[in-house]
Amino acid sequence: MPKIKKLDPKVIDQIAAGEVVERPASVLKELLDNAVDSGATKISIKIKKGGLERIEVQDNGCGIEKDDVSLALQSHTTSKIESISDISEIKTMGFRGEALSSISSVSKVTIRSSTGEQSNPASEIVCTYGETGDASTVSMEAGTTVIVENLFENLPARKKFLKSEKTEYRKLLEVFIPIALINSAIHFTFNSNGRDIYNLPAVKNAKNGSLHPRRVSEILKDIEFVDLFYDGEGITIGGGVGHPRHHATRTSVQYTFINGRPVWDSGVAKAVSVGASRFIPEDSRVPFVVAVSIPTHQVDVNVHPRKLEVRFANPYRVYSAVENAVKAAYEQNLGADSEEEEYSRFRKSGVVSPSEKSTDDRALRLRPRAYEVKKSLEFSKMLLEDSDDTVYSAEGEPKLTASAVSQVRQFLGRYILASVGEELWIIDQHAAAERIRFEKLIDEFDKSGVPYQNLLAPMELQLSDSDLEFIKEVKDILESLGYFIDISKSTANLSAVPESLKEADHQKLIQELLGELRDIEDFKEKGKVLAGKYRDSVIATMACHSSVRMNRKLDDAEARSIIEQLLKCNNSYSCPHGRPIIWKLAQKDIDDHFERG
Numbered sequence: 001m002p003k004i005k006k007l008d009p010k011v012i013d014q015i016a017a018g019e020v021v022e023r024p025a026s027v028l029k030e031l032l033d034n035a036v037d038s039g040a041t042k043i044s045i046k047i048k049k050g051g052l053e054r055i056e057v058q059d060n061g062c063g064i065e066k067d068d069v070s071l072a073l074q075s076h077t078t079s080k081i082e083s084i085s086d087i088s089e090i091k092t093m094g095f096r097g098e099a100l101s102s103i104s105s106v107s108k109v110t111i112r113s114s115t116g117e118q119s120n121p122a123s124e125i126v127c128t129y130g131e132t133g134d135a136s137t138v139s140m141e142a143g144t145t146v147i148v149e150n151l152f153e154n155l156p157a158r159k160k161f162l163k164s165e166k167t168e169y170r171k172l173l174e175v176f177i178p179i180a181l182i183n184s185a186i187h188f189t190f191n192s193n194g195r196d197i198y199n200l201p202a203v204k205n206a207k208n209g210s211l212h213p214r215r216v217s218e219i220l221k222d223i224e225f226v227d228l229f230y231d232g233e234g235i236t237i238g239g240g241v242g243h244p245r246h247h248a249t250r251t252s253v254q255y256t257f258i259n260g261r262p263v264w265d266s267g268v269a270k271a272v273s274v275g276a277s278r279f280i281p282e283d284s285r286v287p288f289v290v291a292v293s294i295p296t297h298q299v300d301v302n303v304h305p306r307k308l309e310v311r312f313a314n315p316y317r318v319y320s321a322v323e324n325a326v327k328a329a330y331e332q333n334l335g336a337d338s339e340e341e342e343y344s345r346f347r348k349s350g351v352v353s354p355s356e357k358s359t360d361d362r363a364l365r366l367r368p369r370a371y372e373v374k375k376s377l378e379f380s381k382m383l384l385e386d387s388d389d390t391v392y393s394a395e396g397e398p399k400l401t402a403s404a405v406s407q408v409r410q411f412l413g414r415y416i417l418a419s420v421g422e423e424l425w426i427i428d429q430h431a432a433a434e435r436i437r438f439e440k441l442i443d444e445f446d447k448s449g450v451p452y453q454n455l456l457a458p459m460e461l462q463l464s465d466s467d468l469e470f471i472k473e474v475k476d477i478l479e480s481l482g483y484f485i486d487i488s489k490s491t492a493n494l495s496a497v498p499e500s501l502k503e504a505d506h507q508k509l510i511q512e513l514l515g516e517l518r519d520i521e522d523f524k525e526k527g528k529v530l531a532g533k534y535r536d537s538v539i540a541t542m543a544c545h546s547s548v549r550m551n552r553k554l555d556d557a558e559a560r561s562i563i564e565q566l567l568k569c570n571n572s573y574s575c576p577h578g579r580p581i582i583w584k585l586a587q588k589d590i591d592d593h594f595e596r597g
Ligand code: ADP
Pocket: 030, 034, 035, 038, 059, 061, 062, 063, 064, 072, 073, 077, 078, 079, 080, 093, 094, 095, 096, 097, 098, 099, 100, 101, 144
């Protein structure tokens, strides 16, 4: 039997290092967390060979006293918590007190630090694979510089798992970017192999731990974000969600922050997709940068050694807040046109502007920032209207009008090919018609109910007994949708139908509507008003029934009219069920394909 022995502390540290230190990127993460915790206003990062050779992080924070500097390298030493109860209120990035000791057990670590106080000399200490030297006195400004060299040089088995310099470099950026995004009050510089990659000056009046649009746009230059706001039940949400035109089946731009901490939480990503679902094709994603603040006791950050995941006391509350914020952001930015409409949307979604501060804590509060932007766009649109072909869309980018459409033809009876400006558009005519009809119906429904037309002769509906019963319950709703039904003991006669849906198969459509309405559980409490996602989904069903069917021949004028109406839609990117509408091929894509660069 082998003897049971107590492990050497150095071996214990090396084993612990496996949890915290996986690769250069994990070292960078710990060093940056420490630098942020130090209260620094400037952090400089210098990398050599993807961090395989050297990682240096310099800050101008609080520094470490000479007497403490060797302690910092020992395991379970921290200045951040004292007892386990502190963890539930944790506000710093680090608290386990094992990062520096783990890193120094598998690399050569040099720490130089100064508190900037006369009474405390600045010091330097070197620790090589767990062997700590003596602290010597040096002279330097207040702050700390940590240099990590030759990672895993003492553990060939671990070193083998490191990837190429390029891959490790990419992973370093994956660590750096979220930290730089969420700490916009800190000036960051990032230098790799002697080249300056990022220089991000501190954003004036910004606060670390929340997202600032300036920093976001400096780092994620190519993406236009729609601002997110939510404030209710102790949860606040900030940041932005990418404009629907950025949708893609994959996107690496999905950043989540919980109380200033970069994390990955699939629930938040899912909530963004659900919130965006009416604006983007099914199964596609939009970029997002979402910061959630939540009372510290409602979230556990101590579930993952590298603190990459968190656990919420009430995940549903967080996710539904994210979903609502995304949906409201899109609806307000890509939707409403007039002041009144904007205002009515604020009312409808339970959203109030700061000027009418509600005492009801449960009410969502969103700032009507989008509205202000729209006002100024409205103005520039007016200026441009008579003089130019382009107008500005709600998002501020030049938007094409129907006059940019030079040629159209129908293809296979279901697609429209159009040459628009310098692009070739392939339009799914059914999806386009559905989107146009959907937006028109929503508009009508919100104003005063869908307009209806009386039938010359009432039409008897074939319904089951239970449908007949249910129809009585939802009579008001059906009427707001343009369907008037006279119900007697055993028959239901249709007397009026939605004006724009005259040709639909009413029997079938009504049955589908009943099916959908049955699924709305909280319907009775809602005073039988169709609202929110239920409204959208029921009206999407109607839009689907009325629209141009596949394989229907369109003449030139009809095809043009579809494009014209589509261009006027708030969202011309996807049908109400989330399928894409337009496939745009830019001249450049086409040239590239034929190798005409
Ligand atoms: P933790 O961050 O979990 O406390 P670390 O091993 O990362 O543990 O750091 C140990 C201690 O060293 C910290 O608690 C802090 O007191 C000190 N420290 C490390 N890096 C810095 C820094 N850049 N500036 C000031 N103090 C630091």
